[in-house]
Amino acid sequence: MSSEKISQDEAIQTTPLRVDDLVKTFHQGTNLVKALNGVSLSVSKGEFTAIMGPSGCGKSTLLHVMAGLTRPESGAVWVEGEKLSSLSDARLTDFRRRRIGLVFQQFNLVAALTALENVMLPLMAEGGRGTAGAKDRAKQLLDRLGLGDRFGHRPDAMSGGEQQRVAIARALVADPAIILADEPTGSLDSGNGNAICSLLKELNQEEGRSIVMVTHEPAVAAWAGRVVVMKDGVVCSDWHAEQFPDAQSLAIRYQEIVSGQAAVGAV
Ligand SMILES: Nc1ncnc2c1ncn2[C@@H]1O[C@H](COP(=O)(O)OP(=O)(O)OP(=O)(O)O)[C@@H](O)[C@H]1O
Numbered sequence: 001m002s003s004e005k006i007s008q009d010e011a012i013q014t015t016p017l018r019v020d021d022l023v024k025t026f027h028q029g030t031n032l033v034k035a036l037n038g039v040s041l042s043v044s045k046g047e048f049t050a051i052m053g054p055s056g057c058g059k060s061t062l063l064h065v066m067a068g069l070t071r072p073e074s075g076a077v078w079v080e081g082e083k084l085s086s087l088s089d090a091r092l093t094d095f096r097r098r099r100i101g102l103v104f105q106q107f108n109l110v111a112a113l114t115a116l117e118n119v120m121l122p123l124m125a126e127g128g129r130g131t132a133g134a135k136d137r138a139k140q141l142l143d144r145l146g147l148g149d150r151f152g153h154r155p156d157a158m159s160g161g162e163q164q165r166v167a168i169a170r171a172l173v174a175d176p177a178i179i180l181a182d183e184p185t186g187s188l189d190s191g192n193g194n195a196i197c198s199l200l201k202e203l204n205q206e207e208g209r210s211i212v213m214v215t216h217e218p219a220v221a222a223w224a225g226r227v228v229v230m231k232d233g234v235v236c237s238d239w240h241a242e243q244f245p246d247a248q249s250l251a252i253r254y255q256e257i258v259s260g261q262a263a264v265g266a267v
Pocket residue numbers: 026027028033034035053054055056057058059060061062216
């Protein structure tokens with residue numbers, strides 16, 4: 001094998017996430033809705049990317065396809081070089097648990113379990129790691145996320161912001177290749193929302209975590225280093241931090257794009 005081919009393969013294997021020409025259609029009664037109409041995107045190691053766009057443009061569908069929760073009609077998703085469509089359902093579930101950290105708007109914690117048990121869950125399901133190791137790792141993470149005094153609390157005894165931090169700890173526990181977050185601040189007031197954004201930024205900058213976050217709010221997207229804007233199932237803009245120095249300039253630019261006043265693809 002040529003050295004060029006080896007380095008190409010290495011690059012694919014170390015790229016946390018790549019999607020290529022994704023198409024996903026939904027049936028709504030007699031109508032067909034193309035939620036994704038040829039989306040391609042690559043997320044580099046240590047990149048914090050926000051995906052923005054108006055309601056119904058396909059953001060959540062894209063995130064679900066990236067996570068292997070929804071299978072596309074065509075196109076492919078690679079996580080660290082693993083092509084999700086080539087995995088059986090059982091292997092995909094196992095792969096997702098180990099390599100993809102998921103954070104949802106509604107936290108999705110198990111109500112009957114404590115914060116510590118919720119965070120340990122992905123490691124327990126894996127079977128291979130000992131309970132003690134899983135417990136230590138979960139405790140470490142909860143401590144790191146400022147929840148050292150909440151180990152034994154159940155979700156209904158915690159605030160929304162605390163529940164989301166538990167969910168982030170759970171997403172991190174298996175040391176995944178990528179964190180996928182769908183409107184992680186959507187159920188929080190602005191103070192707690194800012195704290196979650198700040199935490200994601202810190203995890204990105206201090207630990208080099210690769211993050212993709214769906215949001216429709218420019219003030220939330222402004223925490224990311226890259227903003228991808230979708231409209232009608234396609235990516236119409238892709239900006240890096242230097243192109244949106246603050247949340248206000250991002251909001252103006254975003255409005256221009258979604259209202260059609262700026263050229264598609266404009267930066
Ligand atoms: N399970 C489904 N069945 C039918 N249609 C769906 C389904 N999921 C999504 N859609 C449709 O696909 C399109 C894209 O939806 P999606 O939820 O991805 O958009 P979104 O950008 O995340 O929207 P929002 O910001 O409102 O959450 C919409 O027209 C939606 O109605």
